[in-house]
Amino acid sequence: MKFLVSACLLGEACRYDGTAKPCAAVQALAERAELIPVCPEVLGGLPTPRVPCEIVAGRVIDANGADKTEAYQRGAEKALQIAREHGCTKAILKEKSPSCGCGKVHNGKFNGGLVSGNGITAQLLMDNGIAVCGETAIPCSAAAEKLV
Numbered sequence: 049m050k051f052l053v054s055a056c057l058l059g060e061a062c063r064y065d066g067t068a069k070p071c072a073a074v075q076a077l078a079e080r081a082e083l084i085p086v087c088p089e090v091l092g093g094l095p096t097p098r099v100p101c102e103i104v105a106g107r108v109i110d111a112n113g114a115d116k117t118e119a120y121q122r123g124a125e126k127a128l129q130i131a132r133e134h135g136c137t138k139a140i141l142k143e144k145s146p147s148c149g150c151g152k153v154h155n156g157k158f159n160g161g162l163v164s165g166n167g168i169t170a171q172l173l174m175d176n177g178i179a180v181c182g183e184t185a186i187p188c189s190a191a192a193e194k195l196v
């Protein structure tokens with residue numbers, strides 16, 4: 049079994065603020081499955097660190113008001129291509145992100161609030177038949193074992 053995984057969950061310091069968000073349950077999955085790390089925002093050509101973005105009325109806007117939608121779409125396309133090259137049918141993505149979030153994302157007001165919705169990459173993967181879940185869907189390594 050192969051999973052496409054948000055690279056920041058595996059310890060890569062690729063987040064907007066130059067940090068990682070390592071997730072022990074996701075990392076434990078590496079013992080039983082092949083994990084394919086991707087960071088769609090970096091794949092889209094954005095630097096690290098970068099100005100944070102949120103989704104506003106279907107566009108991806110940074111905290112300075114610049115429209116970064118094109119880079120987000122480019123990164124999503126590349127992540128989908130990588131998933132296909134590796135035969136990944138499932139993805140575990142970082143929650144709340146405007147790229148990777150699934151189910152809930154930040155509300156576009158840069159105030160920490162959340163709204164229902166999916167990040168640009170999560171949505172594209174779902175639209176192409178890849179099952180997406182967030183990291184808290186894997187609460188412990190025992191649960192991760194059942195996924196494989």
Ligand code: SF4
Pocket residue numbers: 054055056057062063064086087088089090142145147148
């Ligand atoms: Fe992590 Fe996804 Fe943001 Fe990259 S785009 S830092 S993988 S949440």
